[in-house]
Amino acid sequence: MTQSGTQISRTQLRMLAVMALLLCGFAVVVVRAFAIQVKGKDFYQTQGEIRHVKEVDMPVSRGAIYDRNGEPLALSTAMQSVGIVPGKLIDQFSKVEQLAEVLQLSAEELKQIITSRSDRQFLFIKRRITPMMAEAVKALNMPGVEFRTEYKRFYPTGEIISNVVGFTNIEDQGQEGLERTYDNWLTGISGKKTVVKDLLGHAVADIDVDEIKAPKPGKDLYLSIDRRLQYAAYLALKKEVYKHRAKSGSVVVLDVSTGEVLAMANMPSFNPNGSKEDNLGWRNRAVTDIYEPGSVMKPFAIVAALESGQFTRTSTIDTSPGVYEVDGFVIHDFRDYGELSLVDILVKSSNIGVAKLVLDLGREHLWDVYHRFGFGQSTGSGFIGESAGYLPPHNRWRTVDHAALSRGYNLSVTTLQLASAYAVFANNGRYRAPTFIKNSLNEERAIIDPAMAASITEMLTHVVTDNEGHRAGLSNYSVAGKTGTARIAEDGGYSDNYMASFVGFSPVSRPRLVVAVNINSPQGEAYYGGQVAAPLFAEVMKTGLRLLNVPADEVPLTADKNTPMKTEDSHG
The missing domain is CATH 3.90.1310.10 (Penicillin-binding protein 2a (Domain 2))
Known part of the structure; x- marks a missing residue:
């Protein structure tokens, strides 16, 4: 036999061997299938359906x-x-x-x-x-x-x-x-x-x-939430709500540059591990509940005045004699402040001063400024059930409505909206929609000129350092912010209860955090934003800056937060 013939014979033998193995394997599969389909079926039936196949x-x-x-x-x-x-x-x-x-x-x-x-x-x-x-x-x-x-x-x-x-x-x-x-x-x-x-x-x-x-x-x-800061914010809020026997309250903490919600606390709350019957605590009031914010809106009215070109920061408004009538409605200041610059209007929280400012402006212009800052629309946070608040169309304003809007009445907002709007001042005039998701940043958009943002920020530092908002001050950190005290609407009028607010950011030299707080219907003699909300703001802000290791900008306090307010100060 030749060498090539031997190689062919070996190849054929290998092929036959492989085919034999495949046939044996197939036979095993057939036998096994038969055993399962026939013998297995008989077995289950003889066992009285003790076992059964189920999906x-x-x-x-x-x-x-x-x-x-x-x-x-x-x-x-x-x-x-x-x-x-x-x-x-x-x-x-x-x-x-x-x-x-x-x-x-x-x-x-x-x-x-x-x-x-x-x-x-x-x-x-x-x-x-x-x-x-x-x-x-x-x-x-x-x-x-x-x-x-x-x-x-x-x-x-x-x-x-x-x-x-x-x-x-x-x-x-x-x-x-x-x-x-x-x-x-x-x-x-x-x-x-x-x-x-x-x-x-x-x-x-x-x-x-x-x-x-x-x-x-x-x-x-x-989430963007920092659990450490969340604990601190909630416990501080709970303490203040109980202390002032308030109806409810909210705290929002935003990262200035990213828009991330680092903490969001609400009272009342509920234990999600227990019964869900008491639904009063379910609401995330910081995004669902709307209210007339009061004087925390005054910085936005100042923006409108400065943008109009009719006023500068040193322009003065005569607020004497401390009362001002608009279409039969009387606007009051805490006292007769006389001539006030725009800075002093914020520091004293003059209702008359800011009303006279905006009444010299076109209604559409004031509406445009408020709308640009996000009022009357969703913040874009994506939180289900978020309220857009309410900003009435400018073509429906009466003169008295026009004046009321300057001091935070005749519109409604959420606490998250306020925090996001103040973040514009802290973020060089740019708005970034808040987010609850870590590293999920929304696009920025310009709202006001950086120089305007810096000017308003500087004015807001005086609110804290010049006594009206001194309880919001921090040792070794500069703070910019504004108080708010608004009567709460009820049955077509206004009740004897108030919404006390403070919104601000720190450190001013390089803003890191915005904190917005409100206390709904505090009882007792202390109910102004500067008395009730400002200390809560300070406690939450201090904790947040410490937890995030934010360097101090070493601006000492100019007033003792424990001293009572002077009678000549505003309670805005």
Whole structure:
């Protein structure tokens, strides 16, 4: 035999060997399939359907929510839920009573459910039970009682940030707050698989599982919130609300350059790990509740005056004799301040001074300035249920409305809107929409000239250093800000309650944080923004600058925050 003939013969032998192996493998598969389809079927039938093939869902965990530093704000824990196949329990009422006792249910009601819904394939009767309760149910060894794995949401910070994070319902769907806003992002997609189960609904461990659809867990969400600052802001707010027996209150802390919400606290609040029946605490009041802000709007009226070209910062307005009538309505100042410059109008919070300024301006111009700063429209934060507030169209203004708008009446705002608007002064005249998501920055847009922003900022520092807002001052940090005290509208008029506010930023030399606070209806003798809101602002701002290691700009306080206000000072 030639060498080439030998090589062909060997090649043929190898091919025959491979074909033989393939045929053997195919035969094994056929035999195994026959055993499963025929013998297995006979086996299950002879066992009285002790085992059966069933398609089941593969539950997935909802994405976790973390703060900007990776601290958990919302987590999901796997738990067992108990359900029944009613038709299999019709003849087991003696055991049904035992089941009801273990699950702390009414035996009679459970029997009624079984009887009336006997055609149902599966019904939950107790969801997310404790491990001890689950073991007790398993010990009953009842056919027709099955377990399903579900996830329960847990909120480690409790009431501290519950209005912002929100909560889920029993189906693990977001109902309030960011849980609802980002529900699609957080929600996973459950999978499906077929398993062999025994009569008790337990999967048989040694039978292969066929996965029909792979599960996709929900995606995690990293917020802009700093949990440390959130704790501090909430506890400080809670203390002030209780101290002044106020109806409610809010605190917002923004990063000046990024627009990130670093803290947002509200009172009243609620514990999301407990009962959800008391919905008064559900609202994120900082974005949903609107109110007439009062004198914190005066800096924007000053912007309108300066932009008009009719006034400069040194222009003076005669506010004597301390009362001013507009269309039959009388505007009051705290006292007769006489001639006031634009800076002094802010420092003294003169209602008459700012009213006379804007009445010399066109209505459309004042409306345009307010609108540019974001009033009467959503901030763009994306928070579900955010209010746009209300800025009436300028063509509907009466003269008295025109004057009222200058001092923060006849429009409504949210606390987040105020914080975002003041951030424009701190950010060289540029607006960046606030965000609750870490490193998710919105585009900036120019609102006013940088020189205008610097001029207003300088005026606002005098509000703090020249006594009216001195309780907002900080040792070693310069502060710019404005007080606000507005009567609260009620039944077509105004009540005897007030909204006390302070909005400001620090350090002035290189602004890092904006803090906006309000206290709704403080009771007692102290109800002005400078008395109630300014100290809260100072406490939150001080903590924020310390936590973020912001360098001091070493501007000492010019007044003792513990001294009472002088009678000649404004209470704006």
